[in-house]
Amino acid sequence: MEKVPMTVRGEELLRNELDKLLKLRPQISAAIAEARELGDLKENAEYHAAREEQGICEAQIRDIEYKLSIAQVIDVTKIDNNGKVIFGSTVTVIDVDSEEEKTYQIVGDDEADIKSGRISISSPIARGLIGKEEGDEAVISTPGGDKVFEIDSVKYI
Template identity: 85%
Template structure:
């Protein structure tokens, strides 16, 4: 089974969600039991809704447990900052054309959220940055064409 990189923060978020779902399990079972007491199950909307919720909850639990089982947790805060862009690092870039500054953290597939500045390790930007050093100029192929960036800062936070 191939390990999938995940930040320590990503692991913590998954564990919190798993804990929430595990606590929800008994409540769903109670709702099913209460709905059963209402009588005919064929036309019992409460029963069917609770069973559907149970199925969704169980699927989410299995999904999170699988993700945690294949996760290779990487905590960059415990590494010496060498200025090299690695998985988990936070990189501040300056667009050489517009002088616009952008900051991204390179994270695992499931943690990526461009609105909060977290990009997937397999994204074009991350692939172009991994292994480069603070101060380097890089040309990154994006869906919108090639872009020139300067790596202004690399932080292991």
């Protein structure tokens, strides 16, 4: 089974979500039991809704447990990184053409959220930045053409 990289923050978020779902299980079971008491199960909307909620909850639990089982949690604060861009690092880049500054954290696929500045390790931007150092330039192919970014800073937080 191939391991999938994940940040410490990503693992923590998944574990919190799993805990929340596991605490929801007894509530759903109680709702099913209560709905059963209402009579004929064929025409009991509350029963069917509770069973559907149970199915969704169980599927989410299985999904999170699977993700955690294949996760390789990487704590960048404990890695000798020599100032290079690696998985989990936070990189500030400057677009050479527009002088626009952007900051990205390179994270696992499930953790990616471009609005929050977290990009997937498999994204073109991340692939173009990996292995570079402060002061280096990275040429990244985008749908709008090649973009050149200068790496302003690399942090491991």
